[in-house]
Amino acid sequence: MTRPFPLHAGIATVVARRALTPRMLRLTLAADAFGDPGIEQPGEIVTLGFAGPGEELVLPREGWRFPPGGPEQHWRNFTVRRSAPADATIDVDVFLHGPAGIAARWALHARPGDRVGHAGPRTHWEPVADAGWSLLAADETGLPALQAIVEQLPAGHRTIALVEVQDEAERAPVDSAADVDWHWCVRGDAAPGTSTVVIDTLRTLELPTTRGQCWGGGEALVMRDVRRHVAAHLPACAGAVQVLGYWKHRATPESVDYT
Numbered sequence: 001m002t003r004p005f006p007l008h009a010g011i012a013t014v015v016a017r018r019a020l021t022p023r024m025l026r027l028t029l030a031a032d033a034f035g036d037p038g039i040e041q042p043g044e045i046v047t048l049g050f051a052g053p054g055e056e057l058v059l060p061r062e063g064w065r066f067p068p069g070g071p072e073q074h075w076r077n078f079t080v081r082r083s084a085p086a087d088a089t090i091d092v093d094v095f096l097h098g099p100a101g102i103a104a105r106w107a108l109h110a111r112p113g114d115r116v117g118h119a120g121p122r123t124h125w126e127p128v129a130d131a132g133w134s135l136l137a138a139d140e141t142g143l144p145a146l147q148a149i150v151e152q153l154p155a156g157h158r159t160i161a162l163v164e165v166q167d168e169a170e171r172a173p174v175d176s177a178a179d180v181d182w183h184w185c186v187r188g189d190a191a192p193g194t195s196t197v198v199i200d201t202l203r204t205l206e207l208p209t210t211r212g213q214c215w216g217g218g219e220a221l222v223m224r225d226v227r228r229h230v231a232a233h234l235p236a237c238a239g240a241v242q243v244l245g246y247w248k249h250r251a252t253p254e255s256v257d258y259t
């Protein structure tokens with residue numbers, strides 16, 4: 001049965017914050033709804049809502065509808081990195097990309113007791129039953145989902161994971177029963193969304209020609225290039241590709257072709 005969306009919407013409270021790396025912050029959020037969050041797959045999404053200065057946060061109704069005539073609402077997607085129904089909490093890992101974004105700015109200053117809107121969950125990844133191997137690609141925004149997926153892959157499952165990070169301090173592999181080759185693609189001095197390190201690395205890899213599944217989450221143009229590479233070079237993966245843009249670089253024109 002299709003779940004209603006959002007299944008739950010409300011106000012969550014920050015109960016803990018912890019720096020995972022210099023640029024990745026883990027926030028633990030508590031809300032009654034997280035006691036039965038309805039999560040079915042690794043890497044499901046929760047959408048967090050932020051009130052602008054002097055604005056009131058309005059919660060979405062079913063079908064993502066807001067009452068007409070209200071203030072502009074600011075909702076951003078995050079991955080549920082860990083769900084703990086027993087204490088009605090979830091963890092989200094926020095990439096601190098800078099002060100330009102309402103969510104990243106809020107997270108930078110968020111402290112226990114602070115409140116944030118929540119709505120969700122939404123499935124983002126479905127394992128493909130006949131996939132004999134996996135190709136995963138992400139930047140820091142997709143890393144929490146990639147980690148959640150890797151942790152749940154079956155024992156011995158051949159997996160190639162490419163992750164774009166700023167520098168070595170951001171590497172964050174996780175334990176897995178799968179057979180994972182991690183490729184940390186360091187963009188160095190380049191700004192997020194301006195580097196070709198992921199696609200450059202992908203082009204150098206000898207990948208299986210058998211049927212596999214491909215998942216990706218990161219900057220929209222980088223993910224487009226991953227999709228194009230997979231379509232051109234991995235025909236056996238057709239129909240098993242879930243590679244999505246998670247955010248758009250501000251310099252990308254609206255007219256760009258994402259196909």
Ligand SMILES: Cc1cc2nc3c(=O)[nH]c(=O)nc-3n(C[C@H](O)[C@H](O)[C@H](O)COP(=O)(O)OP(=O)(O)OC[C@H]3O[C@@H](n4cnc5c(N)ncnc54)[C@H](O)[C@@H]3O)c2cc1C
Nearest residue numbers: 077078079094095097101102103104141192246247248250
């Ligand atoms: C399904 C899904 C799951 C996601 N999960 C996570 C997650 O677990 N953790 C996480 O950190 N993000 C995650 N994201 C990405 C996150 O929603 C976006 O980065 C979002 O734009 C951040 O909101 P903001 O208010 O900080 O910035 P916005 O107000 O949306 O953007 C402001 C400016 O910042 C720029 N910007 C936005 N994101 C970045 C970035 N990553 N690097 C550099 N510049 C950026 C924009 O281009 C824009 O110019 C996910 C996105 C999707 C679609």
